[in-house]
Amino acid sequence: MSAITYREALRQALDEALGKDERVFLMGEDVGRYGGTYAVSKGLLEKYGPERVRDTPLSELGFTGAGIGAALGGMRPIVEVMTVNFSLLALDQIVNSAALLRHMSGGQFSVPLVVRMATGAGRQLAAQHSHSLEGWYGHIPGIRIVAPATVEDARGMLAAALADPDPVLLFEYPALFETKGEVSGEKVDIASSKVRREGGRVTIVTYGGCLPKALKAAEEVDGEVIDLRVLRPLDLAPVLESVKKTRRCVVVDEGWRSGGLAAEVMARLMEQAFYELDAPVARVCSEEVPVPYAKHLEEAALPQPEKIVAAVKGLFA
Amino acid sequence: MKVPPPPAGKVKLPAKLSLALLADMLRIRRMEEKCAELYGQQKIRGFLHLYIGEEAVAAGAMRALEPEDNIVATYREHGHALLRGVSMDAIMAEMYGKQEGCSRGRGGSMHLFDAQTRFYGGNAIVAGGLPLAAGLALAAKLQKEKRVTACFFGEGAVAEGAFHESMNLAALWGLPVAYLCENNLYAMGTALERSEAQTDLCVKAASYGMATLKVDGMDVVAVHEAARRAREHAAKKGPIFVEFQTYRFRAHSMFDPELYREKSEVEAWKTRGPIHTFTARLKAQGDLTEERFLELDAAAQAEVDEAVAFAEAGTWEPAEHLTADVYTPQ
Numbered sequence: 215m216s217a218i219t220y221r222e223a224l225r226q227a228l229d230e231a232l233g234k235d236e237r238v239f240l241m242g243e244d245v246g247r248y249g250g251t252y253a254v255s256k257g258l259l260e261k262y263g264p265e266r267v268r269d270t271p272l273s274e275l276g277f278t279g280a281g282i283g284a285a286l287g288g289m290r291p292i293v294e295v296m297t298v299n300f301s302l303l304a305l306d307q308i309v310n311s312a313a314l315l316r317h318m319s320g321g322q323f324s325v326p327l328v329v330r331m332a333t334g335a336g337r338q339l340a341a342q343h344s345h346s347l348e349g350w351y352g353h354i355p356g357i358r359i360v361a362p363a364t365v366e367d368a369r370g371m372l373a374a375a376l377a378d379p380d381p382v383l384l385f386e387y388p389a390l391f392e393t394k395g396e397v398s399g400e401k402v403d404i405a406s407s408k409v410r411r412e413g414g415r416v417t418i419v420t421y422g423g424c425l426p427k428a429l430k431a432a433e434e435v436d437g438e439v440i441d442l443r444v445l446r447p448l449d450l451a452p453v454l455e456s457v458k459k460t461r462r463c464v465v466v467d468e469g470w471r472s473g474g475l476a477a478e479v480m481a482r483l484m485e486q487a488f489y490e491l492d493a494p495v496a497r498v499c500s501e502e503v504p505v506p507y508a509k510h511l512e513e514a515a516l517p518q519p520e521k522i523v524a525a526v527k528g529l530f531a
Numbered sequence: 532m533k534v535p536p537p538p539a540g541k542v543k544l545p546a547k548l549s550l551a552l553l554a555d556m557l558r559i560r561r562m563e564e565k566c567a568e569l570y571g572q573q574k575i576r577g578f579l580h581l582y583i584g585e586e587a588v589a590a591g592a593m594r595a596l597e598p599e600d601n602i603v604a605t606y607r608e609h610g611h612a613l614l615r616g617v618s619m620d621a622i623m624a625e626m627y628g629k630q631e632g633c634s635r636g637r638g639g640s641m642h643l644f645d646a647q648t649r650f651y652g653g654n655a656i657v658a659g660g661l662p663l664a665a666g667l668a669l670a671a672k673l674q675k676e677k678r679v680t681a682c683f684f685g686e687g688a689v690a691e692g693a694f695h696e697s698m699n700l701a702a703l704w705g706l707p708v709a710y711l712c713e714n715n716l717y718a719m720g721t722a723l724e725r726s727e728a729q730t731d732l733c734v735k736a737a738s739y740g741m742a743t744l745k746v747d748g749m750d751v752v753a754v755h756e757a758a759r760r761a762r763e764h765a766a767k768k769g770p771i772f773v774e775f776q777t778y779r780f781r782a783h784s785m786f787d788p789e790l791y792r793e794k795s796e797v798e799a800w801k802t803r804g805p806i807h808t809f810t811a812r813l814k815a816q817g818d819l820t821e822e823r824f825l826e827l828d829a830a831a832q833a834e835v836d837e838a839v840a841f842a843e844a845g846t847w848e849p850a851e852h853l854t855a856d857v858y859t860p861q
């Protein structure tokens with residue numbers, strides 16, 4: 215086993231996918247000649263050529279729709295949308311086509327499409343490049359939402375997503391791109407959430423870019439950290455198990471609070487674990503503002519380890 | 532790729548206007564050179580898109596517009612904001628993230644705003660500003676105002692649905708809007724001919740019934756003349772699309788290794804640089820002495836130094852204000 219970066223893990227996963235299956239191709243803005251906006255696809259154009267590492271014009275709606283069509287037509291496309299913010303230009307195709315076709319056609323047509331996109335804040339890119347809308351997509355039946363927070367998952371989730379017969383949105387976290395970790399080479403699933411740190415006093419539920427922050431906070435408060443990994447469909451079994459032990463829970467979510475993913479997790483705990491709890495479930499989300507540019511304001515807008523620790527302490531007050 | 536010959540310079544503007552245009556370009560150039568340096572020092576963060584090489588477009592166009600006009604721009608908008616009248620101090624402070632900045636430090640380089648000069652922002656969604664410009668123009672038309680809306684954007688935007696929908700609306704409703712396309716040949720690393728089946732941008736706009744102009748965007752005089760005509764057309768007859776053929780000398784943003792173009796191509800375009808070609812032309816015409824040039828350059832540099840000092844002395848918005856202005860106070 216060797217340690218690689220999250221970025222390299224994503225690149226290796228793409229390389230493997232293109233190498234293994236002729237039906238797989240990657241398309242998106244600047245994935246080829248430019249080398250990928252975040253250098254994730256660097257070197258793949260040279261290896262697989264412009265048919266399979268396909269640069270597109272600035273047409274998110276058009277090429278995402280074309281990805282759906284290609285998937286229907288027998289290919290296994292990987293569409294890259296630079297960031298979740300720009301995926302809003304493709305929202306119609308994702309929500310009104312990809313997610314619905316299987317059900318609407320009475321089960322006749324599946325869409326084996328993978329859409330990758332970067333998400334999250336932390337790099338002073340201001341409001342149009344920093345939002346976390348993956349929880350939003352989690353509202354939509356018909357798609358699977360995966361959020362690799364570890365290098366192992368960054369390496370393994372793409373293969374699992376390609377094996378899925380339905381559309382999968384794979385969110386990548388530039389805030390984690392430089393983090394290093396071991397990769398085992400084992401297959402990973404895209405169905406379950408996982409305990410990332412054991413602890414006895416409180417259960418901290420999180421995903422994606424907030425995982426390192428949650429782990430840091432957990433050191434201080436003896437927290438048990440659970441990484442959701444898959445935001446739709448949610449697997450809360452490990453959370454329910456953990457809460458039985460800790461009897462307290464904080465949900466950490468970089469999305470906004472109102473109507474967010476954290477709210478969904480909390481609601482399910484109300485439904486399924488009410489009598490296990492010794493305190494109301496708490497949450498740490500982004501402040502309800504567009505993410506600002508200035509560093510200190512951006513930091514103030516996002517979940518931080520100190521805020522998580524404070525929320526945990528609040529449960530014992 | 533073939534690089535066109537240097538600006539021909541047939542038209543001659545009054546000396547005073549010429550010197551003003553030169554000074555405008557110098558102000559942008561010196562400001563942005565400093566920005567690049569400050570980025571290296573991590574004083575400016577986030578994304579930073581420099582306009583170096585393209586200054587003739589903003590310079591020529593801004594002086595053709597009127598104070599009542601609306602401006603819509605992209606994330607590559609430092610020069611547009613500056614020449615529209617946003618102070619260099621406020622722009623620099625914004626890039627520092629200080630509350631004295633023109634967006635209080637909340638927007639940064641890509642989101643410069645200024646209500647006073649009707650500068651409706653740096654928009655970082657490619658083509659995001661185009662429908663907005665159509666709406667501003669519609670409002671002006673409905674309220675029988677004389678203002679024109681000038682919308683700047685890169686050629687990458689023509690692939691977006693928003694471009695096509697905006698062209699159609701503007702033409703259909705006869706809106707007083709000038710769509711000013713800065714064709715610098717690359718959208719990040721994607722060359723125009725690698726993304727468009729039809730590379731003649733004017734043909735696209737014309738297909739919606741728009742008037743069109745194609746202009747050498749490295750020639751500030753030609754730009755100015757075209758922008759003047761475009762404004763007049765927009766005000767009197769309706770929408771117009773202008774393609775300014777230009778080139779960016781620097782990377783797309785500060786993170787771009789420029790794998791997609793040859794150094795020699797950049798060097799060839801630099802021989803057409805808008806500032807030095809215009810300087811030479813003015814000198815040849817007898818409108819400019821070296822001494823005067825140095826004065827203009829020194830003035831621009833002094834303005835930059837002052838703006839940096841202003842930004843350095845600026846203050847941080849208290850984090851307690853974070854949630855202010857998400858909604859309008861009642």
Ligand SMILES: Cc1ncc(C[n+]2csc(CCOP(=O)(O)OP(=O)(O)O)c2C)c(N)n1
Nearest residue numbers: 300607655656657685686687688717718719
């Ligand atoms: C909708 C959308 N998609 C992708 C991007 C990422 N992006 C930022 S700038 C850019 C290139 C745009 O090129 P062009 O319109 O020609 O303007 P230029 O940068 O050359 O001035 C891209 C792809 C974005 N900001 N918005």
